[in-house]
Amino acid sequence: MASLALTLLRGAALSPFKRPRPDAPLPGPTTARVRTDIDHLVAYERLCGFAAGQGIGTSTGRSADGAGATGADPLPPTYPHVLAFPQTMRLMAARAFPLPLLGLVHTSVAIVQHRAPLPDEELELTAYARRLTPHRRGTEVTITTTATVAGETVWESHSTYLSRHRTSAEHPQQTPAPTPGAPLPARAEWHLPADLGRRYATVSGDRNPIHLRPATARPFGFPRAVAHGMWTFARCVAEHSGIAVGDEPLYLSAEFRAPVLLPGTVTYAAEGAAFELRGAAESGGRVHVTGSVTRTAPPSDRRDPPRRSSSGSPRPGSRTPTAG
Numbered sequence: 001m002a003s004l005a006l007t008l009l010r011g012a013a014l015s016p017f018k019r020p021r022p023d024a025p026l027p028g029p030t031t032a033r034v035r036t037d038i039d040h041l042v043a044y045e046r047l048c049g050f051a052a053g054q055g056i057g058t059s060t061g062r063s064a065d066g067a068g069a070t071g072a073d074p075l076p077p078t079y080p081h082v083l084a085f086p087q088t089m090r091l092m093a094a095r096a097f098p099l100p101l102l103g104l105v106h107t108s109v110a111i112v113q114h115r116a117p118l119p120d121e122e123l124e125l126t127a128y129a130r131r132l133t134p135h136r137r138g139t140e141v142t143i144t145t146t147a148t149v150a151g152e153t154v155w156e157s158h159s160t161y162l163s164r165h166r167t168s169a170e171h172p173q174q175t176p177a178p179t180p181g182a183p184l185p186a187r188a189e190w191h192l193p194a195d196l197g198r199r200y201a202t203v204s205g206d207r208n209p210i211h212l213r214p215a216t217a218r219p220f221g222f223p224r225a226v227a228h229g230m231w232t233f234a235r236c237v238a239e240h241s242g243i244a245v246g247d248e249p250l251y252l253s254a255e256f257r258a259p260v261l262l263p264g265t266v267t268y269a270a271e272g273a274a275f276e277l278r279g280a281a282e283s284g285g286r287v288h289v290t291g292s293v294t295r296t297a298p299p300s301d302r303r304d305p306p307r308r309s310s311s312g313s314p315r316p317g318s319r320t321p322t323a324g
Contacts, residue, residue, distance in 0.1 A: 004085075004086045004089060004205050005207075007086070007089050007090050007093050008089060008093065008101070008207070010093050011089065011092060011101030011102070012101060012102050014093070014095060014100070014101070015100035015101050015102040015103065016100070018097075018098065018099060018100040020098055020099045020100065020138065020139045020163045020165055021098070021132075021139065022132045022133060022134040022135075022139045023132070024098035024132060025096075025098070026097075026098065026128075026129040026131075026132065027091065027094055027096035027097055027128075027129065028128065029091075029126050029127060029128035030087050030090055030091050030126070030127050030128070031087075031124065031125065031126045031127075032086075032087050032124075032125055033122055033123070033125075034083050034084075034122070034123050034125060035120075035121075035122050035123075036075065036079075036083070036119040036120075036123075038119060040203065041075070041079065041119055043202075043203050044076070044079060044082060044203045044204075045076060047199055047200060047203055047231070048076070048078070048231065048234040048235050048238050049234075049235050049238035049239060050076045050234075050238045073118075073119070074116030074118055074119075075116060075117045075118065075119060076234070076237075076238070077111055077113045077116065077155075077237060077250050077252055078111065078230065078233060078234040078237055080117065080123065080125070080145075080147045080155050080157070081109075081111070081145070081157055081230060082203070082204050082205070082230075083123065083125060083147075084125045084127055084145045084147070084157075085204060085205050085206060086205060087125055087127045087145075088127050088143060088145065089101075091127050091129065091143070092104070092143070092161075097129065098132065098139075098141075099132075099139060099141055099161070099163040100163060103163055103164060104141075104161040104162065104163055105161060105162045105164070106159060106160075106161055106229050106230075106256060107160045107161065107162050107255065107256055108159065108160045108253070108254065108255045108256065109157060109158070109159045109160075109229075109230070109233060109252075109253065109254055109256075110157065110158045110159075110251070110252070110253040110254075111155070111156070111157045111251070111252040112155070112156045112157075112249075112250075112251055113154070113155050113249060113250040113251075113252070114153060114154050114155065114156075114249055115154050115249065116154075116248075117147060117149060117154050117155060121149050122149070123147045123148070123149060123154075123155075124147070124148045124149075125145060125146070125147050126145065126146050126148075127143060127144070127145045128143070128144055129141055129142070129144075130142040130143065130144045130158070135162060135167075136167065137162065137164050137167070138162055138163045138164040138165040138166075138167060139162075139163050139165065140160050140161065140162045140163070141160070141161050141163070142158055142159070142160050143158070143159045143160075143161065144156065144157070144158050145157045145159075183269060183276075183278070183285065184269035184270055184271045184274060184275065184276050185269055185270070185271055186267050186268070186269045187239070187268050187269060187270050188239060188267070188268045189265060189266070189267050189268075189280075190235070190265070190266050190267075190268060191263070191264075191265050192227060192260065192263055192264050192265070192266065193262070193263055194224075194225065194262050194263040195262075196227055196231070196262050197210075197211030197225045197226065197227060197228060197262055198211070198212055198213075200227075200228045200230075200231045201228075204228065204230065204231075206228060206230075208228075210222055210225065210226045211225055211226055211227070211228055212225055213225055222259065222261070224261045224262055224263075225261070225262045226259040226260060226261060226262065227259075227260040227261075227262055229256040229289070232254075232256075232260060232277055232288065232289050233252075233254045233256075233289065233291065235268075236254070236268060236270075236275050236277055236289065236291060237252055237291075237293060239268055239270075239275075240270060240275055240293045248295055249295060249296065250293065250294070250295060251292075251293075251294045251295075251296065252291065252293050253291055253292055254289055254290065254291030255290050255291065256288070256289055257287055257288060257289065257290060258286055258287065258288045259288070260277070260279075260289075264279070264280075265279075265280045266278065266279060266280070266288065267279070267280065267281075267285070273292045273293055273294045274290070274291070274292050275289075275290075275291050275292065275293070276288075276289060276290045276291070277289040
């Protein structure tokens with residue numbers, strides 16, 4: 001954890017000296033071998049709703065106290081993202097990475113689980129910057145992470161991060177956002193505590209100041225702490241009735257449309273493969289996260305996260321650090 005903190009400090013220190021541009025060269029991949037710590041895994045499952053008796057309406061995974069955990073139950077499909085977080089930060093904090101770490105906004109994620117990894121398996125994780133894309137609001141980078149077991153790719157993720165900066169050139173027209181349809185049927189209401197960001201930071205390693213306390217979030221334009229996007233994604237996946245944590249292939253994707261302020265109340269809604277997380281009706285029902293869960297992975301050329309409109313989603317303030 002100490003080395004991760006030093007990595008984040010290094011990335012923050014280098015950020016003011018970087019001048020993002022979509023034609024910048026990209027650094028090479030980073031690779032590491034990791035094994036799952038069962039206590040850490042159980043803490044993650046409890047917080048995100050994968051553990052039995054935890055969360056709202058979810059009873060899959062290990063028992064809430066970790067009793068009987070032997071490594072035979074597969075990992076939740078979002079958990080390798082946490083295992084790879086230190087590696088991803090090393091990549092993005094490196095001097096050769098063209099975008100400043102401070103200011104990056106996690107806008108979308110897509111996960112392809114070819115088969116569910118087991119806790120007792122050693123994972124070889126590789127993270128690399130796949131491409132830079134011009135965006136109306138700056139430059140967007142796609143970060144790809146793969147997990148292999150004995151040379152077999154079992155899991156992969158593709159995340160997009162937006163670096164906001166002034167642009168002067170004309171950029172290709174990006175796909176416009178779809179016209180909003182009828183809201184998905186509400187399935188559950190969650191009351192999120194003020195310390196949720198600090199609790200997820202403990203299990204994920206993502207101690208971004210916008211997630212911790214109002215005092216650390218305000219300098220970046222947020223009136224209160226903001227929930228981690230990857231917690232909202234994992235919690236929705238855990239709640240989704242269409243899957244169970246198991247060995248079947250899965251394709252998961254989400255767009256992070258608006259921050260979730262803490263404390264707060266949100267509504268989980270789902271129908272078929274689709275889900276969304278939206279604010280309370282009395283506050284306007286703003287959509288924070290949209291996504292889907294299916295059992296069949298798309299073709300390899302369609303595994304990137306869903307593209308946002310070029311206008312993006314407004315975020316308070318102008319100096320938002322990486323939100324994950």
